[in-house]
Amino acid sequence: MKPTLPNGPTAARRPDHASRLRGFVLIAALWLLVLMGLLGTLCYWTTLGIWRMERRVEGQLEARLWAENGIEYASSLLSTIDLNATLGGPDGIPCPGTRRNPASFQDAVQLAPGDWEASCDDGFPVTEGGASAGKAIHGARGRMAAIRFSNNSEEDPRRDQDRVVLVRSLGVAPRLTAAPETPEVRNSAFLIEARLRQERALEPSGAINILADEASLSWSGRAFSVDGADHAAIAAATWTGDSLPADLADSVAVSQIGSFQADQGLPLFMDFRLDLLSSPDRQRILSPGFWSHFRLRLPDFDRGLQGGLAFLSEPGDFSASFQGFLAVAGELRLKGDALVRGLLVHLGPGRVEMTDRARVEGAIWLTNAEEPQPGLHAEPVSFAMGDQAAVRFDAAAVREALSQLPATRLGWRILFPEMSDGGL
Amino acid sequence: MNAQKGHSLVETLWALFLGTIVLGALLGAVRHAQIFSSDLDLLLERDGNLWLLPVLLSQWMTPAGNMRSEGQWEGLSISENTVSARSDIDGASGFPDGDTSDRYENIALKCSGGSLRMRSGGGGFQPVSPAVVSLRPSWSGRILRLEITTATARPLWRRSAPSLQTVEVLYALPNYRPTLFEGGSEQ
Numbered sequence: 001m002k003p004t005l006p007n008g009p010t011a012a013r014r015p016d017h018a019s020r021l022r023g024f025v026l027i028a029a030l031w032l033l034v035l036m037g038l039l040g041t042l043c044y045w046t047t048l049g050i051w052r053m054e055r056r057v058e059g060q061l062e063a064r065l066w067a068e069n070g071i072e073y074a075s076s077l078l079s080t081i082d083l084n085a086t087l088g089g090p091d092g093i094p095c096p097g098t099r100r101n102p103a104s105f106q107d108a109v110q111l112a113p114g115d116w117e118a119s120c121d122d123g124f125p126v127t128e129g130g131a132s133a134g135k136a137i138h139g140a141r142g143r144m145a146a147i148r149f150s151n152n153s154e155e156d157p158r159r160d161q162d163r164v165v166l167v168r169s170l171g172v173a174p175r176l177t178a179a180p181e182t183p184e185v186r187n188s189a190f191l192i193e194a195r196l197r198q199e200r201a202l203e204p205s206g207a208i209n210i211l212a213d214e215a216s217l218s219w220s221g222r223a224f225s226v227d228g229a230d231h232a233a234i235a236a237a238t239w240t241g242d243s244l245p246a247d248l249a250d251s252v253a254v255s256q257i258g259s260f261q262a263d264q265g266l267p268l269f270m271d272f273r274l275d276l277l278s279s280p281d282r283q284r285i286l287s288p289g290f291w292s293h294f295r296l297r298l299p300d301f302d303r304g305l306q307g308g309l310a311f312l313s314e315p316g317d318f319s320a321s322f323q324g325f326l327a328v329a330g331e332l333r334l335k336g337d338a339l340v341r342g343l344l345v346h347l348g349p350g351r352v353e354m355t356d357r358a359r360v361e362g363a364i365w366l367t368n369a370e371e372p373q374p375g376l377h378a379e380p381v382s383f384a385m386g387d388q389a390a391v392r393f394d395a396a397a398v399r400e401a402l403s404q405l406p407a408t409r410l411g412w413r414i415l416f417p418e419m420s421d422g423g424l
Numbered sequence: 425m426n427a428q429k430g431h432s433l434v435e436t437l438w439a440l441f442l443g444t445i446v447l448g449a450l451l452g453a454v455r456h457a458q459i460f461s462s463d464l465d466l467l468l469e470r471d472g473n474l475w476l477l478p479v480l481l482s483q484w485m486t487p488a489g490n491m492r493s494e495g496q497w498e499g500l501s502i503s504e505n506t507v508s509a510r511s512d513i514d515g516a517s518g519f520p521d522g523d524t525s526d527r528y529e530n531i532a533l534k535c536s537g538g539s540l541r542m543r544s545g546g547g548g549f550q551p552v553s554p555a556v557v558s559l560r561p562s563w564s565g566r567i568l569r570l571e572i573t574t575a576t577a578r579p580l581w582r583r584s585a586p587s588l589q590t591v592e593v594l595y596a597l598p599n600y601r602p603t604l605f606e607g608g609s610e611q
Contacts, residue, residue, distance in 0.1 A: 057479070197605075290605070293605065297605075300604075405605075408606075409603065410607050414487075
């Protein structure tokens with residue numbers, strides 16, 4: 001047995017081994033802490049990234065909803081705006097180039113909705129009264145939809161003739177989370193384009209407008225009045241393109257001529273078929289499908305006698321007051337103190353009769369298209385007027401009646417930055 | 425004197441016995457953790473499909489169903505477990521061109537063989553999402569309603585049948601409405 005000294009190697013080894021063991025545990029613990037810290041950080045950043053992605057999708061959806069709202073707003077506004085004044089802008093000074101977007105995508109993701117102003121005013125709606133109708137609709141917490149009208153590419157950018165326009169709606173919603181890598185991107189933006197048509201095809205050319213190959217007109221006494229103001233008293237066109245029916249002018253006795261007034265440069269009875277053919281918009285009423293589609297869809301749009309657009313589908317008497325666009329099918333007798341201020345469109349069949357003190361301030365359309373069927377077959381129009389009944393052309397009433405007709409949506413699409421004319 | 429090294433047989437047997445018990449308990453805990461993890465995976469997979477499907481379907485169904493109701497095509501048609509949407513939404517100019525031959529203008533969805541299947545254009549139905557056990561479409565006004573039920577790939581622990589989850593999604597089709605005057609497609 002080896003003698004061991006109190007301070008020999010064996011005695012000295014034990015304290016070193018213990019201290020090395022303690023040191024190892026410390027390092028292991030530190031490594032464990034670092035590892036857990038890294039795992040925790042990884043978990044945190046992954047969760048944060050997923051959360052940000054989800055919030056951005058939410059922002060995009062919000063922006064899309066606002067863009068769609070903008071299209072609805074533009075569609076409802078289109079019936080009342082002056083197209084050419086809108087295309088030229090409120091100041092009447094054309095902007096350089098063709099502007100379709102309310103704002104570029106690059107501007108849209110950075111703008112502050114409350115402070116936004118367009119760089120050029122072309123395409124922002126102007127009503128027929130000349131007032132600016134507002135470029136945008138604003139919502140809570142910075143949400144916005146901005147709209148801009150432009151002419152379809154088939155026409156001059158600042159002169160519309162066919163009543164077809166494009167409208168672009170830019171929906172903007174603030175980002176719900178900031179992205180540190182792109183601090184200047186504050187908003188989500190979404191752009192939708194729609195092709196709309198303002199409905200003015202039924203713009204009258206006279207106080208009474210007849211679209212038929214044959215007409216049976218009856219005038220009683222001399223107290224009635226047909227005043228075309230600055231238009232013709234009676235404007236007529238045939239489906240077939242033949243000349244105006246002779247029975248139209250022959251129906252008026254010489255003694256009754258004084259009951260008719262018209263613009264000095266116009267005949268009392270005018271053939272307006274050429275007027276229709278020269279207008280890309282108005283010539284549509286000469287097509288077979290126009291009236292059958294219109295008649296088929298009228299019940300869906302009837303808002304009642306208080307709503308500005310009404311459809312009376314049953315024959316009967318009318319002695320009330322109405323303002324707006326009134327479409328009628330079947331026999332109609334305007335009697336008593338009946339007043340129609342706006343447009344009265346009779347689709348036939350049957351006779352229209354105005355007696356007593358019935359008045360129409362605006363204009364009347366008379367056409368006898370039958371129930372929808374292949375092709376269009378027109379029965380003779382029948383109209384009678386007597387007593388103190390009066391029809392007086394009123395441009396303001398006509399304009400207001402036509403503004404009750406909803407715009408027709410011809411197309412709709414989503415635009416992405418690379419599709420939207422470089423952002424202009 | 426020599427230090428006593430090693431252990432007696434009894435101590436070893438006790439150590440083995442106690443070690444087995446501890447190991448068994450540990451394995452039991454691990455097994456439960458595994459079951460929990462497996463069930464969670466099944467549930468997440470089932471619910472993940474439900475979270476994703478509404479977003480995917482909105483990208484496809486909303487444009488294909490977003491047409492005027494009096495167009496030349498049937499538009500939206502619904503049977504028991506199939507919904508078809510057809511719209512002329514795209515052409516060379518970016519606006520309707522008079523046919524529905526472009527991608528995503530003619531979409532049909534149905535549930536069969538335990539998965540959701542989609543047909544785009546004239547092709548056959550292709551699987552889109554697994555584990556979809558039913559699709560119940562309905563249509564009211566301008567709102568398309570889809571009720572989608574998914575199931576776990578297999579029953580959860582101590583369950584005899586797969587677990588089901590249902591989500592109801594509503595899609596607004598603002599263009600699906602009549603127009604007072606005829607529109608027609610732009611040629």
